[in-house]
Amino acid sequence: MADEVTxxxxxxxxxxxxxxxxxxxxxxxxxxxSDGSATSLYPMLMLRDCCPCxxxxxxxxxxxxxxxxxxxxxxxxxxxxxxxxxxxNIEWLDGHQSVYSTEWLYRRRxxxxxxxxxxxxxxxxxxxxxxxxxxxxxxxxxxxYDEILSDPQKVVEFTECMIKDxxxxxxxxxxxxxxxxxxxxxxAKHQGTHYGDSExxxxxxxxxxxxxxxxxxxxxxxDMPYLAKPQQLQLLHxxxxxxxxxxxxxxxxxxxxxxxxxxxxxxxxxxxxxxxxFQFIKKYKENNTGSSVTEPLSYKKxxxxxxxxxxxxxxxxxxxxxxxxxxxxIFIKSQPGDILAFNNGRVMHxxxxxxxxxxxQLEGVYAxxxxxxxxxxxAKVKLSKQVANGHC
Ligand SMILES: [Zn+2]
Numbered sequence: 001m002a003d004e005v006t007x008x009x010x011x012x013x014x015x016x017x018x019x020x021x022x023x024x025x026x027x028x029x030x031x032x033x034s035d036g037s038a039t040s041l042y043p044m045l046m047l048r049d050c051c052p053c054x055x056x057x058x059x060x061x062x063x064x065x066x067x068x069x070x071x072x073x074x075x076x077x078x079x080x081x082x083x084x085x086x087x088x089n090i091e092w093l094d095g096h097q098s099v100y101s102t103e104w105l106y107r108r109r110x111x112x113x114x115x116x117x118x119x120x121x122x123x124x125x126x127x128x129x130x131x132x133x134x135x136x137x138x139x140x141x142x143x144x145y146d147e148i149l150s151d152p153q154k155v156v157e158f159t160e161c162m163i164k165d166x167x168x169x170x171x172x173x174x175x176x177x178x179x180x181x182x183x184x185x186x187x188a189k190h191q192g193t194h195y196g197d198s199e200x201x202x203x204x205x206x207x208x209x210x211x212x213x214x215x216x217x218x219x220x221x222x223d224m225p226y227l228a229k230p231q232q233l234q235l236l237h238x239x240x241x242x243x244x245x246x247x248x249x250x251x252x253x254x255x256x257x258x259x260x261x262x263x264x265x266x267x268x269x270x271x272x273x274x275x276x277x278f279q280f281i282k283k284y285k286e287n288n289t290g291s292s293v294t295e296p297l298s299y300k301k302x303x304x305x306x307x308x309x310x311x312x313x314x315x316x317x318x319x320x321x322x323x324x325x326x327x328x329x330i331f332i333k334s335q336p337g338d339i340l341a342f343n344n345g346r347v348m349h350x351x352x353x354x355x356x357x358x359x360x361q362l363e364g365v366y367a368x369x370x371x372x373x374x375x376x377x378x379a380k381v382k383l384s385k386q387v388a389n390g391h392c
Contacts, residue, residue, distance in 0.1 A: 018102050021083035029081065031088065031105055040109040047090065048076040050108070051098040070096075124376060126160040128346065130255035136332045142169035145178075145339070148186065152379035152386075155186050158341075159376040162233065166343035167250060169332075170235075173339050179235050179365040182339075187375035190365040191231065193224070203361040204242070204354070215242070215356035220251055220325055220348040223366070226278035231366035234344045238334035240361040245354030251329040254346050259324050267317035274305060274314060334362075 017034040024030045029042045049071055051057065056066040080091040088105060090098045107118065133139040141161045148154040148170060161168045173182070179199050180190045190198070205213045212218065224230050236248075261268040305311050325348060334340055342349065344366070354360055 016102060016106050017085040018083050018088065018105075021081060021088045023078050023081055026077075029078065029088070029090070031083075033106070034085075037109075038111055040105070040111060040114075042105070042108075042110065044078060045071065045076050047098065047100065048092060048096075051096070052100065052104060053096075053098055055096075056098075121380070122377070124160055124163060124373075126163045128166065128254060128343075129164050130258055131165065131252040131328070134328075134330070136330045139165060139330060140167050140169055140332065141165070142171055144171050145173040145182070145337075149182070152382040155375055155379035156383070158186075159372055159379075162341060162343060162372065166252065166254070166347040168341045169334075170339035170341060172337050173237055176237075176239055176363060179237055179339070179363060183235075183365070183367055183371070183375075187371075187378040188367055189371040190367050193231065193366060199237070199363040199365055201361065201363055202236075203240075204356065204359055206356050215245075215354050215358075215360070217353040218351040220249065220322075220329065220350040222344050222348055224280075224344075226280040231344050232369050233367040233372060234342055234349075235365050235367065236334070236340045236342075236349075237363045238336055238338045238340070239363060240359045241333065241335055242354035242358040242360040244358065245352045246360050247331045247333040247352045248340060249329045249331050249350040249352065250342065251325040251348045251350075252346065253325065253348050255328055256321060256324040259328070260321050263324075264317070264320055267320050270314060270317045271321055 015035075016037070019032040019034050021029060021031045024041070027044050029044060029047060031040045031042070033040070049066065051066060052059075056064070056070075058065055075092055075094045075096065077093045078090055079093045079095075082089045086102045088100045090100070092098070107114075109115075131139050141157065143154050143158060148158055158168055158170070170182075177199055183190050192198075193200075202212050204215050206215070208214050222230065223234060257268065257272070260271070305314060329350075331352070332340070340349075
């Protein structure tokens with residue numbers, strides 16, 4: 001369990017002792033610290049609920065064993081309390097005994113500052129921030145594929161850029177089929193769909209009726225809005241790029257929404273409150289299955305509105321929003337070896353038309369925030385261990 005990730009891992013060395021502990025107001029335990037920190041108060045119910053003894057908690061699998069039926073009033077009152085410099089001992093009214101180490105208590109202090117520090121070790125302080133730059137180089141950060149795989153600091157940067165900007169470019173990736181492995185290696189995970197469970201391919205097939213596999217222009221869009229839970233992150237690996245055209249257009253829907261809110265609050269209210277239902281439509285065939293993609297696809301928007309006037313107003317608002325998206329879009333042309341990673345729920349993507357006689361091929365996968373944030377936490381732990389071992 002040496003590499004176990006816990007909220008305690010990132011706090012560094014621990015040298016604080018308990019000066020005193022006592023029951024206050026019949027429902028709380030107060031602890032005074034040797035380092036001069038403010039006296040900490042803990043609700044008795046919380047202490048009983050989080051009892052670390054082996055009847056209540058299994059440390060091998062980090063799992064609670066205590067049941068809620070053990071948290072009745074009669075069980076959650078302190079009968080006796082004693083303390084030493086390194087622990088607080090509590091005997092509860094029902095006879096159950098709990099021992100809380102100094103470290104355990106100190107790291108679960110409920111003072112605002114302590115809570116914030118604890119949250120920093122679990123959640124990044126970075127938040128999604130609308131684009132302020134107007135060119136790709138001002139907006140999109142990048143790193144080499146091998147750097148991200150070998151340097152946890154680069155995993156942290158990659159993840160934080162994905163959160164803040166919603167977009168990142170990974171350069172110099174291997175030839176093909178590397179996306180699933182890449183995510184796995186950094187501690188994240190790809191997400192399969194009805195298109196398959198590994199990398200899917202977008203390529204120029206001149207005879208294809210399927211728009212993505214043609215050389216035609218693709219409008220700004222997000223992928224799979226028709227799913228109950230649309231794909232969260234997308235990685236597009238450029239294998240072959242057409243010589244003429246084929247640029248990707250990207251636009252920050254968050255930035256556009258804030259501009260809309262400022263300029264046309266009524267439109268903003270309409271678009272942000274009216275639910276639009278997208279449907280995935282496939283011609284019926286006896287052998288259709290969830291993974292069969294044998295027919296040209298089409299998408300249909302269903303507006304859950306109940307009047308002609310409302311539908312007209314919605315389309316007016318949507319057209320205005322679309323103009324903002326277009327006028328704030330940037331263009332980038334991926335080169336073979338580039339992986340364009342973006343937040344599918346925020347950064348809308350499009351493709352310019354290209355010469356239908358030229359080859360163009362991409363591979364893609366989807367991924368989820370939970371696993372990327374897990375990779376971020378793993379990388380933070382590795383970095384803190386490097387600092388502790390004097391590697392930095
Ligand atoms: Zn216990």
